[in-house]
Amino acid sequence: MTISGSTKRKAMIVTGEASGDLHGANLIQATREIDPDIVFFGVGGCRMAAEGCEILIPGESLSVMGLAEVFGHFSTIYRAYRKLKHILSGPARPDVLVLLDFPEFNLRLARAASRVGVPVLYYISPQVWAWRRGRVKKIARVVDRLAVIFPFEPELYAGENVEVDYVGNPLLDEIRITRARDSFLREHGLDPSREVVGIFPGSRRQELKYNLDVMISAAKIIHSRRPDLQFLLPVASSLKPAEMRDRLAEIQLPIFLVDDNIYDAIQACEAILTVSGTVTLQIGLIGTPMAILYKMAPFTYFVGKRLIKVPHIGLANIVAGEAVAREFIQHQATPENLADELLRLLEDQEYRRKTLEGLSRIPRKMGERGCSRRVARMVSEMCGRESQDR
Numbered sequence: 001m002t003i004s005g006s007t008k009r010k011a012m013i014v015t016g017e018a019s020g021d022l023h024g025a026n027l028i029q030a031t032r033e034i035d036p037d038i039v040f041f042g043v044g045g046c047r048m049a050a051e052g053c054e055i056l057i058p059g060e061s062l063s064v065m066g067l068a069e070v071f072g073h074f075s076t077i078y079r080a081y082r083k084l085k086h087i088l089s090g091p092a093r094p095d096v097l098v099l100l101d102f103p104e105f106n107l108r109l110a111r112a113a114s115r116v117g118v119p120v121l122y123y124i125s126p127q128v129w130a131w132r133r134g135r136v137k138k139i140a141r142v143v144d145r146l147a148v149i150f151p152f153e154p155e156l157y158a159g160e161n162v163e164v165d166y167v168g169n170p171l172l173d174e175i176r177i178t179r180a181r182d183s184f185l186r187e188h189g190l191d192p193s194r195e196v197v198g199i200f201p202g203s204r205r206q207e208l209k210y211n212l213d214v215m216i217s218a219a220k221i222i223h224s225r226r227p228d229l230q231f232l233l234p235v236a237s238s239l240k241p242a243e244m245r246d247r248l249a250e251i252q253l254p255i256f257l258v259d260d261n262i263y264d265a266i267q268a269c270e271a272i273l274t275v276s277g278t279v280t281l282q283i284g285l286i287g288t289p290m291a292i293l294y295k296m297a298p299f300t301y302f303v304g305k306r307l308i309k310v311p312h313i314g315l316a317n318i319v320a321g322e323a324v325a326r327e328f329i330q331h332q333a334t335p336e337n338l339a340d341e342l343l344r345l346l347e348d349q350e351y352r353r354k355t356l357e358g359l360s361r362i363p364r365k366m367g368e369r370g371c372s373r374r375v376a377r378m379v380s381e382m383c384g385r386e387s388q389d390r
Contacts, residue, residue, distance in 0.1 A: 008037050008038065008039045009037055009038050009039070009095045009383045009384065010038070010039055010040075010041065010092070010093075010094040010095050010383075011031075011038055011039070011040050011041075011042075011094055011095065011096050011097075011098050011379055011383060012040075012041060012042045012084070012087065012088070012094040012096075012097050012098065012118075013027075013028070013040050013041070013042040013043070013044060013048070013053060013098040013099075013100070014042045014043040014044075014084065014097070014098070014099055014100065014102065014105070014106055014109060015043060015044055015048075015059055015099075015100035015101060015102050016043065016059045016060075016062040016101075016102040016105060017059065017100075017101055017102055017203065017204075017278075018045065018059075018060075018203035018204075018236045018237055019101070019203070019277070019278040019279075020044070020059065020100040020101045020102060020124070021044050021045035021046070021047045021048050021059055021237060022047055022174065022237075023100055023123070023124060023170045023174075023372070024044050024047070024048045024053070024098075024100055025044075025047035025048045025050065025051045025053075026170060026173060026174060026372040027098070027100075027123065027170075027372050027375055027376060027379070028040050028048060028051040028052065028053055029051050029372070030372040030373045030375070030376035031376040031379050031380065032051075032052070033373075033376070034373070034376055034377065034380060035376070035379075035380040035383070038095075038379065038380065038383055039052070039054075040052065040053040040054070040098075041053060041054035041055075041056060041094075042054075042055070042056060042057075042084070042098075043055070043056065043057045043058075043059050043062065043080070043084070044058075044059045045058065045059045045060060045237055046237055047237060056083070056084075056087075057080045057083065057084075060239075061076060061080070062076065062077055062080055062102075062105060077105065080105075081105065081108060081109065081112075084109055084112075085109070085112045088109075088112055088113050088116055088118050089116045093116070093118060094118060095118075095119075095382070095383040095384055096118070096119050096120075096121055096379060096382040096383050097109070097110070097113045097118050097119070097120045097121070098121050098123060098379060099120065099121070099122045099123065099143075100123050100124050101124045101126075103125075103126035103127075103135075106122070107126065107135070107138065107139065107142065110122065110139075110142040110143055111141075111142045113142075114141070114142040114143075119144045119145075119382045120142065120143045120144050120145075121143075121144065121145050121146075121147065121375075121378055121379060121382055122139070122143045122145070122146050122147065123147040123167075123375050124147070124148075124149055124170075125139065125143075125146045125147070125148050125153065126139060136156060136157060136160060137160065139157075139162065140157060140160035140161055140162040143162055144162070144163065144382070145162070145163045145164075145165065145378060145382065146162055146163070146164045146165065147165055147167045147374070147375045147378060148164060148165070148166055148167065149166075149167060149168065149169045149170065149371065150166075150169070150319070151166055151367060153166065154166055165374070165378065166367070167371045167374040167375055168366070168367035168368050168369065168370060168371040168374065169281075169366045169367055169371055170371040170372055171278070171281055171282060171285060171366070172285075172363075172366055172367070172368070172369045172371065173369050173370065173371055173372050174263075175263055175282075175285055175286070176261065176263055177261075177263055177264060177267055177286075178261050178263075178264055179261075179264050181267055181268045184260075184264045184265075184267075184268050185268055188232070188256050188258050188260070189256055190230050190232065190256050190268075191230065194228055194229065194230050195228070195229055195230070195270045195346065196229070196230050196231070196232050196268055196269045196270055197219070197222060197229055197230070197231050197232070197269060197270065197271055197272070197273065197342060197346075198231075198232050198233070198234070198265065198266065198268075198269035198271070198272035198273065198274070198288070198290075199215050199216075199219060199231055199232070199233040199255065199272075199273055200233070200234060200272055200273065200274035200275065200279055200283070201215055201233065201275060202236065202275040202277060202279070203236035203237070203239065203277075207275050208239075208247075210295040211275050211293060211294065211295050211333075212247070214293070214295065214333055214334070214335055214338070215273055215293070215338070216248075216251060216253070216255075217335035218273060218335040218336075218338035218339045218342070219231050219253055219255065219273075219339075220251075220253060220335070221335055221336065221339035222339045222342055222343060223253055223254075225339070225343060226343065226346075229254075229346075230254050230256065231253060231254060231255040231256065232255075232256050232258060232265060232268060232269060233248075233255050233256070233257050233258070234257075234258050234259070234260070234262055234265045235257055235258065235259040237259070241257055241259050244257055245257060262279075262282060263282065263286060266282060266283050266286040266288050267286055267288070269288050270288070270289075270345075270346055271288065271289045271290065271291075271342050271345040271346050272288050272289070272290040272291075273290070273291050273293065273338055273342055274290050274291070274292055274293075275292070275293060275294055276292050276293070276294040276313045276314050276315075276327070277315070278315060280292055280314040280315050280316040280317070280325065281315040281316050281319060281362070283316065284315075284316035284319070284320070284324065284325075284359050284362040285362060285363055285366075287356060287359045287360060288359075289325070289345040289352060289355045289356065289359070290316070290325045290345075291325060291326055291328065291338060291341040291342055291345065292313070292314040292316075292317075292325050292326065292327045292328065293327070293328040293329070293333040293338060294313060294327075294328075294329055294330070294333070295329075295330055295333050312327060313327055313329065314327055316359070316362060319362055319365055319366060320358060320359075320361055320362050320365065321365070322358060324355065324358035324359050324361075324362070325355070325359075326341055328341070
């Protein structure tokens, strides 16, 4: 660990998600602008590394979802936890621990930091509004400050001994359309005169394991009915394009892989089939009609169905407060159902109009820009010196 000899103030930052890597990178950049005396190290991906974070453990090595999946990766996860716990109490201990999402791992790390007196900032806090609300008291015991991204979250912690700041949503700062649709499609080998269907299979290998095959089967049905359509599949930064190409090598479909600006890819599509997660909110902010699916290990689904307390799983629907995109979960996520919904979004103009109308309400419900900069000020303050930002 090269950062141990630094005389600058240190922030350990930890995330295991591709979306967390993006938000972490923007936070590091914003912190550098207002307080360049802070250096970052910890767990993340290539975007955080590009902003100068020393990556001790790649986030993708820890990124698993569901009880069954965690058991299969327990030794890797435990070794990472032990390594970070040791740093928290050693000579290179950070001035602040910044946690992004990834709650099952990060809450344990927060407890370890709390025990040795390292201040904890939790950014994009655990979704206690969706499931396991009993964690509110646990979070309040081990976290010093919470930076929450939905306006309804602060009231969940009312009466608890933890400082909660609503900072807005980081996606509002990250939306960047860099190319017109036609030039983007031509650059990636697609025909701009033909409609494009997006296939967004997620950023975790477990998501690919349970969702990619059914998405490809749905694409085959769509292509059989509409051979004029093209398919675009973005490859997340946590995955390798070569591996995805190998998985699709035997499939006789016009599927084009891109590892580019996600918002350019979203804008280029007329409709998108996507897994649940942050990506549904990214799609919703651009306003492209979508169908949401999610399949998981049977045991994980059995347990999760009894714990989750929200009417929707897609963040776009949760923020909108209504089903602006249909959701197909587990047994409902059949190739036929998914293909029918995508074709309806493309061909039923009244249905498409109502969908677009619902999606247009999402940006208005997400607060103001400047989220990363607000959290950067919190990092600076918790590192022991007030920000010089004006």
